[in-house]
Each structure stands twice: as C-alpha cells, then as structure tokens.
Amino acid sequence: MTRSTARGRAKVTVRPSTDVARTGLVAIQPLGRKPRHCAECAVGPLALLVLADGAPHCLDCADLGHLVFLPRGDTALTRRAREGSSLSVVVVRRNHRKRRYERQGVLVEEAALALAERRCLADAEARARRRERDAARRAAADVRFAAAFAAEIRTLFPGCPPERAERIAAHASRRGSGRVGRTAAGRALDTVAVGAAVRAAVRHEDSAYDALLMAGVPRGEARRRVRAVVDGVLDGWRTRAEP
Numbered sequence: 001m002t003r004s005t006a007r008g009r010a011k012v013t014v015r016p017s018t019d020v021a022r023t024g025l026v027a028i029q030p031l032g033r034k035p036r037h038c039a040e041c042a043v044g045p046l047a048l049l050v051l052a053d054g055a056p057h058c059l060d061c062a063d064l065g066h067l068v069f070l071p072r073g074d075t076a077l078t079r080r081a082r083e084g085s086s087l088s089v090v091v092v093r094r095n096h097r098k099r100r101y102e103r104q105g106v107l108v109e110e111a112a113l114a115l116a117e118r119r120c121l122a123d124a125e126a127r128a129r130r131r132e133r134d135a136a137r138r139a140a141a142d143v144r145f146a147a148a149f150a151a152e153i154r155t156l157f158p159g160c161p162p163e164r165a166e167r168i169a170a171h172a173s174r175r176g177s178g179r180v181g182r183t184a185a186g187r188a189l190d191t192v193a194v195g196a197a198v199r200a201a202v203r204h205e206d207s208a209y210d211a212l213l214m215a216g217v218p219r220g221e222a223r224r225r226v227r228a229v230v231d232g233v234l235d236g237w238r239t240r241a242e243p
C-alpha cells in the first residue's frame, strides 16, 4: 500500500513564481527515469500523477479519474473548458535543462470540454459567416461602383460603345475592390480619373501601344507615338453619340 513512499519524499518543488503554483491542483507527467506507482493503490507505472503529502497518487485515488486531458495549444478552448469545469488540473512536466516545470495541458470535465469545443466552433462559424457577408457587401458595392463608373464614362464620352464603357468600368472597379471604404471609389469617379481610365483602355486596345512596349520602346516614347491615335478615338467618343 505504501511502497512508493519508501522512495522518500518526491523531489518535486514548484517554483512559486510560475503560474503552476497559482493554479492550485497540479498533475505531473513523470519523466519515467524511475517508475512511479500510486502510494494508495499501487497501480503503475503512472503516466500522470498527483502528489499528496509528497507521495504520488494515481488520478483515480486523487478523485480526478473522471477528468479528460486537453493538450495545451488552443488558448480559447482551454480557457473555456476550465471556466466550465468545476474541477480542473494543470498538467506539467519537468524540464530539467531549464530547471522548471512546463505546462502540458489541463485536465477538465468532459462535459465542459465538449461545451467549450461547441462554443469555439460556433465562434469560428460566426467569423466565417461574417467574412461571407463582408465579401457579399464588397461585391455589391463593386457592382454599384462599376455601374456609376460606366454611367460617368457615358456622360463624358457619349460616343463610347456601352459595352466598352462597361468593360472599362468593370476593370476600374476590380482595381478598386479590396480597398477600404467607398470614399476612394467616390473620389475615383471624378472627371479626371474617369478620363484617365478611358484613355488607358483606348491606348491598350485601339493603338499600337502594347506592341510598341513589347518591341522594347520605352513607355514615354510609346505613349508619345500613339497619342494622336488615342486622342482621335477619344475626341470621336466625346462628340459623337453612339449611332
């Protein structure tokens, strides 16, 4: 019954400075160099023990056998499980090199752990749903922005084919998406910005600009060369209504 106590007082000292000391109940994962058996029921070697009067006890004899082990790592889950558990035990293991005990996890009531897991899962789901709502809101805002942008193009360039206007607007809105708020988008809707977007589109699609860039012509030089063509298209769109 008391054969383990013959090994003398266990040399386990918990530094008061560690949180282990403050948490109250502590279970120890022995390092296994000398097998420990329960001082009360002699079961062993013990993978986890609780010291009572300096002697190792198994969890059952310590009335902790009904608890389940939750490894460290998930802070929110651990906090919730401990809060919901009327009895919880910190599990530690001696790190001889660092000369201190290190937390391995906690023992908590199974029902508390199950509840904590459900709550953490619900939180994760809530976060996922919020992300979806945000994405939908951004998409709707992008659509509104693109429509407003297209309308502005058609105002400034009545001769611009509607599908071109939509394409340019969609591109501008994609570039704007992901930016916070619609204030930037609102600013982007000024005449200068809309004109610049249309000019860029015409340069790429209605002139030799891209081919010149591919041929190694410097950007400024390429722009200068295609300016007349681009201006011609823009002037036409400005003055002439789409037939």
Ligand SMILES: [Zn+2]
Binding pocket: 038, 039, 040, 041, 042, 043, 057, 058, 059, 060, 061, 062
């Ligand atoms: Zn025992």
